[in-house]
Amino acid sequence: MVDSYDYEIVVIGAGPGGYVAAIKAAQEGKRTCIIESARFGGTCLNEGCIPTKVFIKTANVSDEIKAAADFAVEGVDPSKITVSMTGIQDRKNVVVNQLVNGVKGLLRSNRVAVINGHAAFLDAHTVIVDEKKVTSEYFIIASGSNALIPGFIAYEGVNHIITSKEALDLEHAPQTIAIIGGGAIGVEFAYLFNKLGSQVAVFELMDHILPAVDPEVAGMAQKRLEKDGVKFCLGVKVKKIKDDCVYYESDGRENLHPAEVILMAVGRAPNTDGLGAEKLGLEFNQKAIRTNNRLQTNLSNIYAIGDVNGRAMLAHTASREGIVAVQNICGTFAEMNYERIPSCIYTEPEIACIGFTEVQAKEKCKNTQIGKFPMTANGKSLIERDTYGVIKVILDGDLNEILGVHLYGKHATDMIGEISVAMAGELTADEIIATVHPHPTISESIPEAFMIAGGKAIHC
Ligand code: FAD
Numbered sequence: 001m002v003d004s005y006d007y008e009i010v011v012i013g014a015g016p017g018g019y020v021a022a023i024k025a026a027q028e029g030k031r032t033c034i035i036e037s038a039r040f041g042g043t044c045l046n047e048g049c050i051p052t053k054v055f056i057k058t059a060n061v062s063d064e065i066k067a068a069a070d071f072a073v074e075g076v077d078p079s080k081i082t083v084s085m086t087g088i089q090d091r092k093n094v095v096v097n098q099l100v101n102g103v104k105g106l107l108r109s110n111r112v113a114v115i116n117g118h119a120a121f122l123d124a125h126t127v128i129v130d131e132k133k134v135t136s137e138y139f140i141i142a143s144g145s146n147a148l149i150p151g152f153i154a155y156e157g158v159n160h161i162i163t164s165k166e167a168l169d170l171e172h173a174p175q176t177i178a179i180i181g182g183g184a185i186g187v188e189f190a191y192l193f194n195k196l197g198s199q200v201a202v203f204e205l206m207d208h209i210l211p212a213v214d215p216e217v218a219g220m221a222q223k224r225l226e227k228d229g230v231k232f233c234l235g236v237k238v239k240k241i242k243d244d245c246v247y248y249e250s251d252g253r254e255n256l257h258p259a260e261v262i263l264m265a266v267g268r269a270p271n272t273d274g275l276g277a278e279k280l281g282l283e284f285n286q287k288a289i290r291t292n293n294r295l296q297t298n299l300s301n302i303y304a305i306g307d308v309n310g311r312a313m314l315a316h317t318a319s320r321e322g323i324v325a326v327q328n329i330c331g332t333f334a335e336m337n338y339e340r341i342p343s344c345i346y347t348e349p350e351i352a353c354i355g356f357t358e359v360q361a362k363e364k365c366k367n368t369q370i371g372k373f374p375m376t377a378n379g380k381s382l383i384e385r386d387t388y389g390v391i392k393v394i395l396d397g398d399l400n401e402i403l404g405v406h407l408y409g410k411h412a413t414d415m416i417g418e419i420s421v422a423m424a425g426e427l428t429a430d431e432i433i434a435t436v437h438p439h440p441t442i443s444e445s446i447p448e449a450f451m452i453a454g455g456k457a458i459h460c
Pocket of ligand 1: 012013014015016017018035036037038039040041042043044045047048049050052117118119120142143144145164165185271273274275305306307308313314315316317318344
């Protein structure tokens, strides 16, 4: 039966979900093929995680050089420091191409068959790619997502609306930019364009930015960005974009804000364009393919991973889901725990969080304990010249269990992995406190925050 198919597993889409799934499937000894219609590495490598961080790195280097005198480095005239947008584009291309080629090499060395083209389902065991039929026992759909241009906003006249994709190809930083959406993507671009010299305004429907982050911590990040010149219009409804003006409603009154460029960052929609998923009878959750925590769709031989299932639209989630899907196909029971996915925002200082916010934790747990360690009390932060930030930990006081951790400070995105491991291993707060952390590091403040939650820290 199995041999009557071309492959045992076919993966559709070679983003961080798809290529990881394909490599894992091949390593499990499955005859595996991956089909990609555009560039290997998907949104993450080509238009998302990686290129944005290349831009942000340059902005941060420029900032550090301007602050050279603070580090006793002489001979730098901050007024002469400029950033070359074409230079960043060149560097972005070098970094992206190296990573894309790396993905291709990994697929090759793991003997994954590769097909370039757009896959569309004919039936549950067959896709067609450029008029060629490809059959498989199992399919893993990893077709990603597209930037959302919301229908509830009216678009009139001549607009310079861009999405994150075009923002990464701009040849110059606009003088003024309006960003619609205060989520992770909107805030990273607000930070970036502010550093590149643009006047930035962010419009957000909710009354706080960064929905996954504890509002207290997100509020600190907002204050820092405001101090640097970013304008936030929160709790406002953007109604219309007309002739390069954002029309928004605030406190029942209509206001307008002109901008050279308008960046739409209100979220992403799962991509099933031309996949033929509907005619197969796959069940949807709005635009997302519905899956259980084992990544199975309602059709027993079809799995859906990454942004296309809309569960947690992050690259590391997609990759983990790829592994979990393959494990289940290969007969090993595996499940995702969506309550323990870390989330990172690459402003400077950085923001990283995992688990519940304080409000969410209080809804689920009667006896929460909160510990907040200010970065002003951390030596490495002082050495690094940025003591703005906090480590906020949220515990179940009865069980000593970690419910959530929200970091705002230097290197926060590199530190959250420790909490991921701790939460996955169900370590208690006391076990983190008992773990020796190196000095001087910013991570040594993590046990201190847990000590504060339980009573008293040593260094604060
Ligand atoms: P994708 O990476 O979108 O890959 C899907 C692939 O499928 C694409 O290559 C596409 O061409 C292909 N495809 C689609 N349909 C077909 C078809 N029918 N046939 C063949 N091929 C097809 N996440 C993070 O974790 N950290 C970050 O810092 C981060 N920053 C981001 C910044 C920006 C600006 C953006 C837009 C996103 C960011 N993300 C970040 C999100 C991250 O990029 C996505 O969560 C991740 O790429 C999803 O991976 P995926 O494999 O599901 O899909």
